Amino acid sequence: MRVPPATLLPLVCLLAACGSSSPPPEPESADVPDTVVMDDAPGFAPLATDQVIVAHRGASGHAPEHTLLAYDIALEMGAEYIEQDVLPTVDGELVVIHDDTLDRTARGPAENCTGRVDEKTLDQLKTCDVGSWFNEANPDRASDDFIGLPIPTLEEVFQRYGNAPEIKYYIETKPNQENDDSVERELLRLIVEYGLRDGAVNNRQVLVQSFIPTSLTNMNQLDPEIPLIQLYAAGATVTLAAAAQYAFGVGPNTAETNQQLVDQAHALGLAIHPYTINSTEDLEAVAALCVDGIFTNFPDRYRGVLTNNDYGCAAPIR
Numbered sequence: 001m002r003v004p005p006a007t008l009l010p011l012v013c014l015l016a017a018c019g020s021s022s023p024p025p026e027p028e029s030a031d032v033p034d035t036v037v038m039d040d041a042p043g044f045a046p047l048a049t050d051q052v053i054v055a056h057r058g059a060s061g062h063a064p065e066h067t068l069l070a071y072d073i074a075l076e077m078g079a080e081y082i083e084q085d086v087l088p089t090v091d092g093e094l095v096v097i098h099d100d101t102l103d104r105t106a107r108g109p110a111e112n113c114t115g116r117v118d119e120k121t122l123d124q125l126k127t128c129d130v131g132s133w134f135n136e137a138n139p140d141r142a143s144d145d146f147i148g149l150p151i152p153t154l155e156e157v158f159q160r161y162g163n164a165p166e167i168k169y170y171i172e173t174k175p176n177q178e179n180d181d182s183v184e185r186e187l188l189r190l191i192v193e194y195g196l197r198d199g200a201v202n203n204r205q206v207l208v209q210s211f212i213p214t215s216l217t218n219m220n221q222l223d224p225e226i227p228l229i230q231l232y233a234a235g236a237t238v239t240l241a242a243a244a245q246y247a248f249g250v251g252p253n254t255a256e257t258n259q260q261l262v263d264q265a266h267a268l269g270l271a272i273h274p275y276t277i278n279s280t281e282d283l284e285a286v287a288a289l290c291v292d293g294i295f296t297n298f299p300d301r302y303r304g305v306l307t308n309n310d311y312g313c314a315a316p317i318r
Contacts, residue, residue, distance in 0.1 A: 052293025
């Protein structure tokens with residue numbers, strides 16, 4: 001099956017379409033194809049346990065995180081969601097990158113590719129290579145195909161994968177220093193423009209997550225129907241009752257995830273998606289708690305676990 005680019009839709013008035021509520025360019029690398037091609041019958045065995053496979057930063061155990069190539073691989077491996085961390089540039093574009101700073105994953109001119117992301121223009125960031133670092137860090141998985149991969153914008157991600165129902169996005173907001181609602185407003189504009197709002201509202205095609213409650217409050221005020229996920233850092237108190245007032249689900253660190261927490265979340269109607277779990281042994285242990293899904297750098301491993309093990313879980317919250 002060929003996944004077509006999204007069709008640009010007229011931008012509707014957000015206030016009219018969404019209401020209000022109280023809180024609660026394609027990459028230049030020739031190594032990445034222009035479109036994602038997936039087989040009509042990929043041959044995936046049916047899952048014995050139907051949990052949600054979230055490709056953490058794409059298939060980031062196999063390819064450089066948050067690159068289009070990492071997302072391509074994740075989808076080919078049968079991931080249900082591909083995750084994007086988004087940060088604003090100084091000129092207001094949302095780019096897909098995890099760290100607030102460029103130093104860990106970017107290579108290129110120092111004036112463009114070091115320091116804070118939100119102090120750079122999009123043109124500056126497009127001079128950076130965010131693939132070569134993976135070869136340096138993982139020589140056993142290095143590939144020439146990774147050299148020169150660019151930082152994508154969220155708009156480029158939407159353009160590439162489109163709004164077909166089988167493509168699902170899991171987006172983390174990391175607001176700028178002013179901590180206003182500019183990031184959430186731009187995110188919502190793109191969701192609407194690329195025809196993803198109805199899928200988000202009706203089928204959880206887009207989930208918006210954040211560690212920052214005010215960011216989720218901002219999104220909830222802009223559009224109370226967009227499904228939200230409250231993230232919790234390791235060691236943080238997991239406040240399920242508070243999250244249930246505005247969120248569809250919660251994302252605890254794996255260190256905080258246990259059977260009691262899973263049962264409490266489900267009692268409140270909250271989906272629970274722990275992060276980030278990578279070894280087959282750990283994936284099996286957490287899946288056996290009957291969580292609703294897991295973030296992993298290795299979606300192929302998690303799919304194997306879910307294919308080979310029937311944990312007797314109730315249908316996950318989706």
